[in-house]
Amino acid sequence: MENPLDWWNLEAPRYTSYPSAHHFSPAMDGNWHAERLAAMTEATHVSAYIHIPFCKELCWFCGCHTKMTKRYEPIARYVRVLVKELEIIRGFTGGRGKLNGIHFGGGSPSLLERSDLLAILYALASAFTHDPSGEFAMELDPRTTTAENIKLYAELGCNRVSIGIQDFNDEVQRAINRLQPFAMVASVMDTIRRAGIKGINCDLIYGLPHQTRERFLRTLEMTVALAPSRIALFSYAHMPHLKKHQRLIEASWLPSEREKVELYALAGEFLASAGYVAVGIDHFARPSDTLAAAASSGTLRRNFQGYVTDDTEVLVGVGSSAISQFPGGYIQNSANTPDYSARVERGILPSVRGWRHGGDDQARKHIIDELMCFMKADVEKACRAFALPKDYFADEILEIRELERRHGIIACEDGRNVVVTSPHRMAARIAASVFDRYRHAAAGKYSRVA
Secondary structure (H helix, E strand, C coil): CCCCCHHHCCEECCCCCCCCHCCCCCCHHHHHHHHHHHHHCCCCCEEEEEEEEEEECCCCCCCCEEEECCHHHHHHHHHHHHHHHHHHHHHHHHCCCEEEEEEECCCCCCHHHHHHHHHHHHHHHCCCCCEEEEEEEEECCCCCCCCCHHHHHHHHHCCEEEEECCCHHHHHHHHHHCCCCHHHHHHHHHHHHCCCEEEEEEEEECCCCCCCCCHHHHHHHHHHHHHEEEEEECCCCCCCCCCHHHHHHHHHHHCHHHHHHHHHHHHHHHHHHHHHHHEECCCCCCCCHHHHHHHCCCCEEEEEEEEEEEEEEEEEEEEEEEEEEEECEEEECCCCCCHHHHHEEEEEEECCEEEEEECCHHHHHHHHHHHHHEEEEEEEHHHHHHCCCCCCCHHHHHHHHHHHHHCCCCCEEEEEEECCCCCCCHHHHHHHHHHHCHHHHHCCCCCCHH
């Protein structure tokens, strides 16, 4: 039986990488980055993440690398640097690598003017061989997305958009500084559909100030009425010691950890009854959506873009703070936009820290990815796949059994299969952390599991 007073308050990474970015080292720099780019061939599958770190207004819950600007000039200046970064990347790739995924994130990519969006896409097409059959996704802020924007996205081949809803309740919206009525969001989604973009994701957040069961149920009902193909249900991580603007949210406004988990459970039950399939720890998709299909077929993957359905070998992150993933490790650009810009202007890759896999990292990453994607992992099979003794993770299995005894949220079957048994799927983060060799080195830097 679960003990809610214990495991809900545990901290663990979200495991969009292994190890977490908290462990990246400055010993990794542009030299390794350049080697990885130059090693790509025409057959290498590439997905590109373009980071636009600007918003017109700062949402007080936000944990992203972004800044507020009322003027467009800082964005235009940043785009010029970003295009130059892609030119530097092209110098190493020679145009090799099949680009079959483009994702614009932020910040608010919907702030980009037509000429700047086209400049970025042209630079991408020069750095890699573009495969137009892949996914082209944009993150949209309904407050700054226009019908003209949407028409342009559709003309350029955009086939998936993500819309930040968070919550529809007026008091909650005021408390997080994000005012956007239901009618505004509904109008944007109607325009998206009329433009021919069929893939529509909606983002919700539970654990926000002034949320209650009744209010969040109403948000869920309104969201489902919009009929998105996917819904992401993210947990609000209140970490004002790391994100100063979160100090504008009073801790007393927040639901308790118990109430927060109840909101998660409420959402899971409601979305299941509405026909959505649970995917990973925090996503829900229509059965016909590719995300649900990938979860069912066992091909779902997790990286810095979250849950993905593609089989790309390389994720190239472009822009300040962006992280690239290559076989063998990760590399991150400078998160300080002026420093990022200065490095690019000097004609060098702006990467400043990263991680190179060694030892048993790949085996641990495989087990963690399985748990985060499918709520289960065959540990003995992983040992065979990575040429490790079958009892290599014996200590971890003992820890899993202790979690099973104390909480009942995780089980170990046949001494080899780790299974998340709790309906609270975020418990997968706890199971994954058991296999994380580095978790104790960054204690206090992770968000609570609930």
